Amino acid sequence: DQQVKQNSPSLSVQEGRISILNCDYTNSMFDYFLWYKKYPAEGPTFLISISSIKDKNEDGRFTVFLNKSAKHLSLHIVPSQPGDSAVYFCAASANNFNKFYFGSGTKLNVKP
Amino acid sequence: GAGVSQTPSNKVTEKGKYVELRCDPISGHTALYWYRQSLGQGPEFLIYFQGTGAADDSGLPNDRFFAVRPEGSVSTLKIQRTERGDSAVYLCASSLDNRGEAFFGQGTRLTVV
Numbered sequence: 001d002q003q004v005k006q007n008s009p010s011l012s013v014q015e016g017r018i019s020i021l022n023c024d025y026t027n028s029m030f031d032y033f034l035w036y037k038k039y040p041a042e043g044p045t046f047l048i049s050i051s052s053i054k055d056k057n058e059d060g061r062f063t064v065f066l067n068k069s070a071k072h073l074s075l076h077i078v079p080s081q082p083g084d085s086a087v088y089f090c091a092a093s094a095n096n097f098n099k100f101y102f103g104s105g106t107k108l109n110v111k112p
Numbered sequence: 113g114a115g116v117s118q119t120p121s122n123k124v125t126e127k128g129k130y131v132e133l134r135c136d137p138i139s140g141h142t143a144l145y146w147y148r149q150s151l152g153q154g155p156e157f158l159i160y161f162q163g164t165g166a167a168d169d170s171g172l173p174n175d176r177f178f179a180v181r182p183e184g185s186v187s188t189l190k191i192q193r194t195e196r197g198d199s200a201v202y203l204c205a206s207s208l209d210n211r212g213e214a215f216f217g218q219g220t221r222l223t224v225v
Contacts, residue, residue, distance in 0.1 A: 004154070034213060043116070043203055043216030044155065089154050097207075098168040099145075100214075102154030 003027045004092050006103035013110050019077040021106050023090035030092040035075050038087045080110045116217035118204050124223045125194055133189040133220045137206030144187050145214055146179055147203040155203055194224045
């Protein structure tokens with residue numbers, strides 16, 4: 001049973017527009033969330049994180065929003081750039097950082 | 113570079129054989145993780161080391177899988193009697209402590225034929 005779900009396998013966005021990637025989770029004990037970006041034939045690279053004590057964290061063009069009541073988080077990329085084209089994974093952990101549960105990923109394509 | 117290094121990058125083995133996958137973490141990182149990623153899925157947790165000890169091995173699928181980190185640095189994931197279902201990309205990650213972001217290697221693609 002997957003505890004972290006990314007229901008959109010792919011997303012296509014025009015360069016300069018906003019990309020919104022969504023993630024839902026089922027375990028109410030999750031208290032730390034991360035987004036990773038993955039290019040083909042490379043390992044995932046850390047993008048941005050958020051603790052459950054916050055509802056928003058911003059880093060340059062990337063903002064993560066957390067809605068604990070809905071068990072939902074989203075990653076906003078503004079403005080989107082062709083180099084952002086990659087697979088994006090959300091991940092969550094509970095009470096410790098021993099293990100992270102990953103979603104199945106969303107492939108973002110930013111068209112020039 | 114000084115990133116997480118995994119060897120080999122690709123491994124093809126016959127069903128029933130034994131394989132070892134190696135991970136060199138970033139120097140000074142005490143936390144080390146192994147994940148497995150199957151096609152179309154996200155990484156799936158296997159095992160976590162803090163220093164030399166396996167602090168959490170709850171993700172290992174069965175007793176054919178074993179991992180060691182004898183000196184608190186390099187780690188080896190060992191798979192006995194490989195099965196075709198073991199085919200996946202095996203990812204290693206390390207972090208400075210166990211709080212927060214982990215840095216991933218490029219993975220070892222294991223194919224069992």
